[in-house]
Structure formats: C-alpha cells, structure tokens
Amino acid sequence: MESLCPQTSPSGMATLTETPAVAPESAHEAQTHSLPMLMLGAIGVVYGDIGTSPLYAMKESFLGAHPLAVDRLHIFGVLSLIFWSLMLIVTMKYVLVAMRADNKGEGGSFALLALISRNLGDKKWASGLVTLGVLATALFYGDAIITPAISVLSAVEGLTVVEASFAPLVVPIAVVILIALFLVQSRGTAKVGLIFGPVVLIYFAALAVLGVTNIAQHPDIIGIVSPTWAVKFFLYDPKLAFLAMGSVFLAVTGAETLYADMGHFGRKAIGVSWLTLVYPCLVLNYMGQGALLLSNPAAAENPFFIMAPEWARLPLVVIATAATIIASQAVISGAFSVTHQAIQLGFLPRLHTTHTSAKAAGQIYIPAVNWTLLVMVVLLVIGFGASTRLAAAYGISVSGTMLITTAMLAVLIFQVWKWNRALAFCTIGLFFAVDAIFFASNITKIADGGWFPLLVASVIFTVLTTWATGRALMRRRLEEDTIPMEVFIKSAASIHRVRGTAVFLSTSPNSVPSALLHNLKHNQVLHERVLILNVKVEDIPHVPQKKRIETHKVGNWFYSVILHYGFMEEVDIPADLANVQTCGEPFNMMSTSFFLGRQKLIATKEHPGMALWRERLFAWMMKSSESAMEFFKLPTNRVIELGSQLRI
Known part of the structure; x- marks a missing residue:
C-alpha cells in the first residue's frame, strides 16, 4: 500500500486533535488568559466526558454484561480499581507524561505524530506510525457517536428514579434533546460556551456533596484507596475481575481529551483543574455510591440518582442532563475539528466548512459531519434503547485509542x-x-454491541487510507506528464503575453501544472506574470506569519510561491498573496486569474495501486469534495477551471 504520510498539495492536508468550540484559539492565546479563567474553561469543556462517567460506571460494573454480587468485597474491589485507574491513566499517563509531549503547545494523536516525525525524520517505521495515527482518528469517530448517546440517555434515565412511570418517555426525550443539540450547531457555541464552565462546576459540586453525604454513613469506604482491595478482587475471582475491567474502564473514558485540548487551555490549567477539583470530586462521588451500596444493595440499579434525597432527584436530573449536553457538545466540536485537520493533512476530501466565530478559528461547523453524526446517534439511541446496552458498545474505541497513544x-x-x-x-x-488489560477486557464486549464502534472505525479507516493513497496515486500519474519548470520557460519565450497575473495551483513548485499546459494549449497565450503556487502544510500547529510566504523568481516573469500553513490553520490564498512583496507589483485581485486543474478520475485495472472498488471510492470522494475555489477562499469571478480525464 502507498505511504500514508501527509503530502503537500493544494487539495488539502491535517492532524487528529480534538479542538473544542469554546476554547481559546491556540496555546499562544491561552497564555493571555488568567489561570482561574483557563481552569474554568477546562472544567467546562475538557472534563465533560469523564465527569459524566459516574452516571453509569458503577451501575454497569454491577448490573452490566458481567454482573457482580453487591457485597463488600466487590464494592471495595471495583472502587479500588476505579480509584487506581484514574490515578494511573489520567494522573500519571496524561497529566504527568503525555501532556509534556506538546507540539508547539498543541496535543492529540496527530500532533504527537507530527512531533515525533519532525524530530526523527524519515524512518523505516514512519509509515507505521502514520497508520497508527490514522487508526486512532478512526476510533475517535466511533467514540464521537457513542458518547452523546450514552451520556444523554443515562442522564434522562434518572427520571425513572423520580417516577417509574416516566420510563416510556426516556428514549423520546433523549432523542429530542440530541436533535436539538445538533440543530443548533450551525449557530456556533460561543454564547453557550460562556455558561459551560459554571454549569459543569455546579455539577461537580453536586458530585462532591452527594459523595460526602453518603460517605458519612459508611466512613470505612475511604479504605478503597488501598490497592489491596483490587488485588483481593482479582484473587477471589480472576476471570470475573478481568471481565469487570471493561465496566471499570467507563470511569476513565474522556481521559484522552486532557491531552487533545491542551493547546486551548494549557498544560497547567488542565493539570491543576484535575488534581485540585475534578479528581477529588469524582473520587468522592464514587465513594458515596459505594457507601450507598453497602447500605442498600438494591440501589445498584441506578446508584448515582438514588444516592440523592427524593426532593433533590429531579433537580439532579436537570443538572446531570445539562452536563451531558455539554460533554456531547465538546465531542461534536472535536469531531468538526478532527475532520478539518484530516482535510488539511490530506486524509479526507475537502468538505464545506463554516466558521461560526470571527474571533476563534477553532469554532467551525461542518454540515456533512453534523448530520451524519445526528443520524448515527439517534439510530443508536433508538436501536439500543438503554444506557446499559450502550455501555456494552462503549469503551473499545477509547481503549484502543489509549493503547495507540501509549505506543x-x-x-x-x-x-x-x-x-x-x-x-x-x-x-x-x-x-x-494497564491499557492492554482494559483493551482486552473491552474486546469481550464485541458480541454485546462492541461491534458497532469497530464497524464505524473500520469504515472511517478505509475512507482515510483510501483518500491518502488515492491522492498519492493521482500525483504519481500527474507527474508522469509534467515538464520541469526551467525547460518550459525556455520553450515558452516566444509565446504571446497578455496583461494581468495568472496563478496556477500546483502540487509541486518545480514542475509545470497541468492547468498551465491546458491553458496554453487552448488559449495559446501566457499572462505577463505567472505564479506557480504550492500550498504546504507543516508538521507544526501554527506557522508564524513571517514564515508564511516563500517566493522564488524562476525567470521571464515566472515565480514560484510556496505558502506554509500549520496543520491547525485554514488556507486563505488571496489574503496571503496580498502580503507578497517580492514578485513585482502588489497583487490586485481584479487583474489576477486563478487557474485550477480539475481531473475526472476513471478507475481502471491498467495501473496497479489500489483495489478497483477503492479506486471507485476515491473517484467518488474526489467528485463529491468541495470546490477548491471555496476551500482556498478564491474570488468566484476570478477562477478558471480546466478539466481533464485521468486514469488511476
């Protein structure tokens, strides 16, 4: 298979980092905010997913696919596993180690991949690392579908604790909430983001208060901090303890977000928030649920809501639902960002993207992703019908991503x-x-629903690799017919020149674009100034403005211009050409024409590369992708597209 390493081309490029819609724009912007404000933002966005885990983690441990006896040994054993899982995975792995691996302040799977690639250069196993990064992205999409479904559904299920007769309304209410959530995405989340932090702060305060209230009934529950209880659990029934790890893992889902969103809040704000607020509140709540189960084993049916007094249960449902909506919003925003970055790095075709904020580049909306997620999430809620069934499908993709991050x-x-x-x-x-045990335990859930995220990840992985490989094959075919720039300029010395500037987008700054050859063939003229423009995405999140533009005079009013972008930035060719000062007179868009090559791909068996069905898939994605004119923000009345057929 072709190398999947990102290539530089005007059709796009990226990394796989979750970028929330309510965060500061970059690590550089994060430095201008006070630590308390950054911590509040991190609490509202970063910890929404892991913060809502108490809604279902304990319940699934005792009543899930592999139910446990609700007795002292199992209660203490499960809680000890949760406590030390949070300590080892979140505190040690992510806060203390992974968050030190920042790529110019940014974190996440592809940022980590780019950091390694930049420091090691071309190695034999570089392609394998890229494949791991792509696989992590594919697994993320499976998580992005399940997280909103299980979070909102588990919160709404609290209504059945308030009143059992509400049970038939749970799924319809959850579906309405989710549809409303996806419908407002196109409006942006800046205003909603202002209340994210305070709402989740109230939610975490509720976690702590409920926990402390119940711990007071059984203070000995604090003993779960001793790892000996986890050991006793495994010694008592090794097989059941291993299977229970799949449910225990639900307590740490969302840990990847700490690293992925590091660039928006900074390592310090995220780390301090975790150690001083989030971790203590989560542990107190889990202890409180354990104390409740010691007194009332029947409460295992929904310990989170039953631990609250009756008068507080309905308000708790409202607070928990708000928190799950926020957690879902962060995942949806992350899906938009990951998709945008995958496009930038050349792993996905161009998709229509709308910027919902004039101030924060991270606030984007991609309709195709939004509506696809909505359909999948609603089908998931209706198909599974209960958070307990969804929990069986949850965890495989997240544990797989964590294992890849460790690699x-x-x-x-x-x-x-x-x-x-x-x-x-x-x-x-x-x-x-630790990651291997969790992944192996989650694998046992495949028959009970775990097949779903794996199916989603397989489809996404196929799409990502097909696009990356197809682009490489297409470039190879195009390069077979290219002419070196120096040779062309010498042969074109006698061609008639017309006024104005012509910009030809090219995959290489050193060869003649096919659009230039087609234009010369049909019109038999050249403009008085010709730019061969190459867009190059670097392996850093942001390129300083002073390093954005690289120009070379090739000769006879031909110029080679390379625009450098970071993998988290968007391309705006007219805006950056306006800053070019070394290619003759300043650029006037009204006298500048942009020439784009548009290939109609024909899948054939003539040229070995991909299976015929993958070539057809690539051709369809190419045909369905957004116009390069819109993607690069080119003026609509100054673009000429020249088409040709290309067999791959």
Missing part, C-alpha cells in the same frame, strides 16, 4: 526524549500493561 509515547520517550532506559521501560511498561 507513540514509547517512540517519543525512547527515540526523542531518550529517557534513562530503566525508567522508560518501567513507565511505558506500566502504561502498556
């Missing part, structure tokens, strides 16, 4: 940071052991 951290620690070998082996060995 890439291993390369970083050994090859880039060059830690002491003993320390590196111990650190990575511990992370691998």
